Amino acid sequence: xxxxxxxxxxxxxxxxxxxxxxxxxxxxxxxxxxxxxxxxxxxxxxxxxxxxxxxxxxxxxxxxxxxxxxxxxxxxxxxxxxxxxxxxxxxxxxxxxxxxxxxxxxxxxxxxxxxxxxxxxxxxxxxxxxxxxxxxxxxxxxxxxxxxxxxxxxxxxxxxxxxxxxxxxxxxxxxxxxxxxxxxxxxxxxxxxxxxxxxxxxxxxxxxxxxxxxxxxxxxxxxxxxxxxxxxxxxxxxxxxxxxxxxxxxxxxxxxxxxxxxxxxxxxxxxxxxxxxxxxxxxxxxxxxxxxxxxxxxxxxxxxxxxxxxxxxxxxxxxxxxxxxxxxxxxxxxxxxxxxxxxxxxxxxxxxxxxxxxxxxxxxxxxxxxxxxxxxxxxxxxxxxxxxxxxxxxxxxxxxxxxxxxxxxxxxxxxxxxxxxxxxxxxxxxxxxxxxxxxxxxxxxxxxxxxxxxxxxxxxxxxxxxxxxxxxxxxxxxxxxxxxxxxxxxxxxxxxxxxxxxxxxxxxxxxxxxxxxxxxxxxxxxxxxxxxxxxxxxxxxxxxxxxxxxxxxxxxxxxxxxxxxxxxxxxxxxxxxxxxxxxxxxxxxxxxxxxxxxxxxxxxxxxxxxxxxxxxxxxxxxxxxxxxxxxxxxxxxxxxxxxxxxxxxxxxxxxxxxxxxxxxxxxxxxxxxxxxxxx
Numbered sequence: 042x043x044x045x046x047x048x049x050x051x052x053x054x055x056x057x058x059x060x061x062x063x064x065x066x067x068x069x070x071x072x073x074x075x076x077x078x079x080x081x082x083x084x085x086x087x088x089x090x091x092x093x094x095x096x097x098x099x100x101x102x103x104x105x106x107x108x109x110x111x112x113x114x115x116x117x118x119x120x121x122x123x124x125x126x127x128x129x130x131x132x133x134x135x136x137x138x139x140x141x142x143x144x145x146x147x148x149x150x151x152x153x154x155x156x157x158x159x160x161x162x163x164x165x166x167x168x169x170x171x172x173x174x175x176x177x178x179x180x181x182x183x184x185x186x187x188x189x190x191x192x193x194x195x196x197x198x199x200x201x202x203x204x205x206x207x208x209x210x211x212x213x214x215x216x217x218x219x220x221x222x223x224x225x226x227x228x229x230x231x232x233x234x235x236x237x238x239x240x241x242x243x244x245x246x247x248x249x250x251x252x253x254x255x256x257x258x259x260x261x262x263x264x265x266x267x268x269x270x271x272x273x274x275x276x277x278x279x280x281x282x283x284x285x286x287x288x289x290x291x292x293x294x295x296x297x298x299x300x301x302x303x304x305x306x307x308x309x310x311x312x313x314x315x316x317x318x319x320x321x322x323x324x325x326x327x328x329x330x331x332x333x334x335x336x337x338x339x340x341x342x343x344x345x346x347x348x349x350x351x352x353x354x355x356x357x358x359x360x361x362x363x364x365x366x367x368x369x370x371x372x373x374x375x376x377x378x379x380x381x382x383x384x385x386x387x388x389x390x391x392x393x394x395x396x397x398x399x400x401x402x403x404x405x406x407x408x409x410x411x412x413x414x415x416x417x418x419x420x421x422x423x424x425x426x427x428x429x430x431x432x433x434x435x436x437x438x439x440x441x442x443x444x445x446x447x448x449x450x451x452x453x454x455x456x457x458x459x460x461x462x463x464x465x466x467x468x469x470x471x472x473x474x475x476x477x478x479x480x481x482x483x484x485x486x487x488x489x490x491x492x493x494x495x496x497x498x499x500x501x502x503x504x505x506x507x508x509x510x511x512x513x514x515x516x517x518x519x520x521x522x523x524x525x526x527x528x529x530x531x532x533x534x535x536x537x538x539x540x541x542x543x544x545x546x547x548x549x550x551x552x553x554x555x556x557x558x559x560x561x562x563x564x565x566x567x568x569x570x571x572x573x574x575x576x577x578x579x580x581x582x583x584x585x586x587x588x589x590x591x592x593x594x595x596x597x598x599x600x601x602x603x604x605x606x607x608x609x610x611x612x613x614x615x616x617x618x619x620x621x622x623x624x625x626x627x628x629x630x631x632x633x634x635x636x637x638x639x640x641x642x643x644x645x646x647x648x649x650x651x652x653x654x655x656x657x658x659x660x661x662x663x664x665x666x667x668x669x670x671x672x673x674x675x676x677x678x679x680x681x682x683x684x685x686x687x688x689x690x691x692x693x694x695x696x697x698x699x700x701x702x703x704x705x706x707x708x709x710x711x712x713x714x715x716x717x718x719x720x
Contacts, residue, residue: 113265114136114137114138114139115138115139115172115173115262115265115266116138116139116141116169116170116171116172116173117133117138117139117140117141117171117172117173117175117266118140118141118142118143118166118167118169118171118173118174118175119140119141119142119143119157119175119177120142120143120144120163120174120175120176120177120178120186120190121144121176121177121178121179121182121186122142122143122144122146122148122151122152122157122159122177123144123146123148123177123332124234124330124332125177125204125233125234126142126144126175126177127148127151127155128233128234128237129175129177129204129230130142130152130155130157131155132241132269132273133269134155134156134157136269136272138269139158140155140156140157140158141157141158141159141160141166141169141171142157142158142159142160142166143159143160143161143162143163143166144159147161149161163189163190163191164191164194167190167191167192167194167195168194170195170196171195171199172199172200172262173199173200173201173202173262173266174190174195174199174200174201174202175202175203175204176201176202176203176204176205177204179332179334179335179338180205180206180207180210180334180335180337180338180339180341180342181334181337181338181341182334183203183205183211183214184214184218187214187215187218187219188218192219192220192223195223197220197222197223198222198223198224198254198256198258198259199223199224200223200224200225200226200253200259200262200263200266201215201219201223201224201225201226202225202226202227202228202266203215203226203227203228204228204229204230205227205229205338206229206289206293206335206338206339207286207338207339207342207343208227208229208247208249208282208283208285208286209282209283209286210342211227211282212225212227212249212251212282215227215251216251216252223252224252224253224254224259224262224263225251225252225253226248226249226250226251226253226263226266226267227248227249227251227282228246228247228248228249229246229247229248229285229289230244230245230246230270230275231244231245231246231247231289231626231627231628232244232245232628232629233327233330233331234330235326235327235330236327236628236629236630240273240274241270241273241274241275242273242274242275243274243275243276244274244275244276244629245275245276245277245278245626245627245628246267246270246275246276246277246278247277247278247279247280247285247289247626248267248277248278248279249279249280249281249282249285250263250279251282278625278626280625280626285626286343288624288625288626289624289626289628291343291345291349292621292624292627292628292631293339293628293630293631294339294340294343294345294346294349295349295353295616295619295621295631295634296324296328296628296630296631296633296634297328297331297335297336297339297630298336298349298350298353298673299324299612299616299634300324300325300327300328300329300630301328301329301336301673302666302669302670302673303321303324303325303608303612303669304325304328304329305669305672305673306608306662306665306666306669308321308322308325308605308608310322311601311602311605312558312591312593312601313542313544313558313560313591313593313598313601313602314544314558314605315544315545315549315558315602315605315606315609316545316549316557316640317549317606317609317610317613317637317640317641318605318606318608318609320633320636320637321608321609321612321633321637323633324630324633324634327629327630328630333676337677337680340677340681341681350674350677352619353615353619353670354670354674356615356616356618356619357615357666357667357670359618360611360614360615360618361663361667363646364650364653364663367650368653368654427449427450427451427452428451428452428485428486428575428578428579429451429452429454429482429483429484429485429486430446430451430452430453430454430484430485430486430487430488430579431453431454431455431456431479431480431482431484431486431487431488432446432453432454432455432456432470432488432490433455433456433457433476433479433487433488433489433490433491433499433503434457434489434490434491434492434495434499435455435456435457435459435461435464435465435470435472435490436457436459436461436490437547437643437645438490438517438546438547439455439457439488439490440461440464440468441546441547441550442488442490442517442543443455443465443468443470444468445554445582445586446582447468447469447470449582449585451582452471453468453469453470453471454470454471454472454473454479454482454484455470455471455472455473455479456472456473456474456475456476456479457472460474462474476502476503476504477504477507480503480504480505480507480508481507483508483509483512484508484512485512485513485575486512486513486514486515486575486579487503487508487512487513487514487515488515488516488517489514489515489516489517489518489524490517492645492647492648492651493518493519493520493523493647493648493650493651493652493654493655494647494650494651494654495647496516496518496523496524496527497527497531500527500528500531500532501531505532505533505536508536510533510535510536511535511536511537511567511569511572512536512537513536513537513538513539513566513572513575513576513579514528514532514536514537514538514539515539515540515541515579516528516540516541517541517542517543518542518651519542519602519606519648519651519652520599520651520652520655520656521540521542521560521562521595521596521598521599522595522596522599523655524540524595525538525540525562525564525595528540528564529564529565536565537565537566537567537572537575537576538564538565538566539561539562539563539564539566539576539579539580540561540562540564540595541559541560541561541562542559542560542561542598542602543557543559543583543588544557544558544559544560544602545557545558546640546643546644547643548639548640548643549640553586553587554583554586554587554588555586555587555588556587556588556589557587557588557589558588558589558591559580559583559584559588559589559590559591560591560592560593560598560602561580561590561591561592561593562592562593562594562595562598563576563592564595599656604656604658604662606652607652607653607656607658607659607662608662608666609637609641610641610644610648610649610652611649611662611663611666612637613637613638613640613641613642614641614642614649616634616637616638617638617641617642621634621635621638623635
């Protein structure tokens with residue numbers, strides 16, 4: 042990839058020595074561009090200490106029929122009455138403040154519905170002498186709007202407040218353009234119409250009192266304005282603009298970048314959304330509602346933006362190379378191992394002749410040991426009985442399920458290649474290191490909790506002949522058509538088959554399974570009432586825990602879930618490589634990214650690779666993600682190129698026009714002089 046950092050205006054070029062795609066050491070270096078959550082309390086070194094205020098420092102309020110209202114209302118003029126301006130106005134009006142508004146577009150109807158006085162002329166608005174000017178313009182239009190305001194028509198004590206997502210830029214601009222008499226607050230509500238559509242409670246409001254006069258009336262007005270957000274339950278945080286940008290600008294840019302990439306993929310909800318996929322859908326909803334101007338402003342006025350784009354691109358490439366490298370190993374192993382086997386058989390046949398064939402026949406006869414038939418089932422199985430369940434694969438997920446099975450009173454056995462005897466004992470599970478011993482216990486249900494990649498090998502190694510013919514086999518893999526076909530191909534026809542997928546794991550289900558999806562397909566269940574009852578009894582384990590039980594075919598499941606899971610895990614693993622760190626002022630969207638990383642990074646790479654290997658659309662989805670990211674970069678860099686071109690050539694074109702006008706004027710003057718002389 043070609044680096045485009047040199048296009049970013051006014052910023053020094055970040056070091057990209059670690060970002061060279063040709064360097065194998067690139068991803069061994071830390072990719073963190075955000076402050077990590079410290080292990081001890083945060084200490085911010087600045088002239089102003091970090092101060093978190095909830096509802097404790099708000100000005101005095103009185104109770105009325107409509108709830109808490111400020112003792113005296115403010116006259117607030119909103120400049121920029123678009124989506125966000127109207128969003129804030131609604132709350133300001135509900136609190137009893139007098140709200141005025143001005144915007145280039147005609148929002149007079151929207152303003153009238155909200156009880157806001159709309160002015161199409163900024164002179165008329167400023168002559169109303171609002172106490173507070175609230176700038177709700179886009180980042181890239183703020184300077185132009187501010188310079189066109191008739192500041193001379195305002196009172197000299199006016200308080201200016203901005204709500205931009207970047208703060209150092211806003212602070213410097215306000216100090217540069219505004220008269221020294223005006224008060225200044227730089228603020229950032231860390232939420233918007235989507236993320237705060239229910240309430241502002243517990244959402245962050247960050248501010249810095251850049252310049253507030255000493256008069257008690259000015260101080261009181263400042264506190265009264267901040268009280269608007271405190272009274273709504275916001276977590277108000279006082280910090281410098283520099284500190285804000287250090288914590289928030291990068292995290293916001295990353296959040297919006299991921300949201301816009303996912304939006305381009307056209308993600309849709311499914312009947313069996315996982316928590317992780319729901320988080321991605323919410324992220325898209327929260328970010329796609331914002332204008333591209335907001336996103337472009339985060340890019341243009343964030344010094345690390347281009348470096349972040351490069352790192353995100355590099356992390357995606359690294360993950361893709363990891364997948365393709367693993368795939369190459371699998372294909373290579375299949376190709377060369379088959380070649381070695383053919384070569385070995387050919388050599389043995391050459392030396393031993395017919396003996397080789399006899400040996401081969403003997404081997405085949407040992408592979409197909411006849412199953413042990415023991416007559417009819419004698420044990421009754423109904424909904425109220427407890428089951429004897431054997432878990433094959435007692436790793437992280439197997440232990441996670443075993444805990445609930447044991448708590449419900451079922452008899453749980455376990456087998457795994459790794460010795461989990463101690464973990465099993467703590468859970469009240471009987472552990473077997475030999476699969477033959479486990480099967481001789483005649484479990485009613487064999488629950489396969491192996492990885493996708495190892496399932497076939499494990500299944501083929503099971504001593505089926507030691508199980509009862511009526512045994513129910515259940516899998517919990519994240520893809521369903523693959524295990525269904527595997528079971529039908531390798532299990533004896535007498536065995537029952539139930540393909541399931543708990544759409545959660547140890548992280549997403551750590552606080553309970555209530556409301557989480559459990560998908561299942563009764564692939565092959567005998568007509569005997571006891572078999573049907575046993576199947577229902579197993580499903581009841583999850584229903585009792587509050588799971589949303591969804592019966593669908595394996596093909597339907599894979600159409601809905603396999604793709605969404607692969608995208609979720611892909612994005613989670615890409616972000617994991619960036620080593621995102623928490624901040625004291627996380628937005629809801631950024632919290633979503635952090636939780637996504639937490640939920641996916643706990644799963645093994647085998648699980649992720651299995652989603653890639655056994656998802657027929659995986660390659661296409663990878664390409665679509667790559668295309669979406671490239672398209673977004675072209676949008677950003679194309680717009681940036683336009684800005685730079687205007688700066689570079691705009692002045693020269695103006696100069697050329699002035700020169701042409703000067704030549705024309707001189708020519709006209711010369712002509713008139715000649716005419717005078719002739720006459």
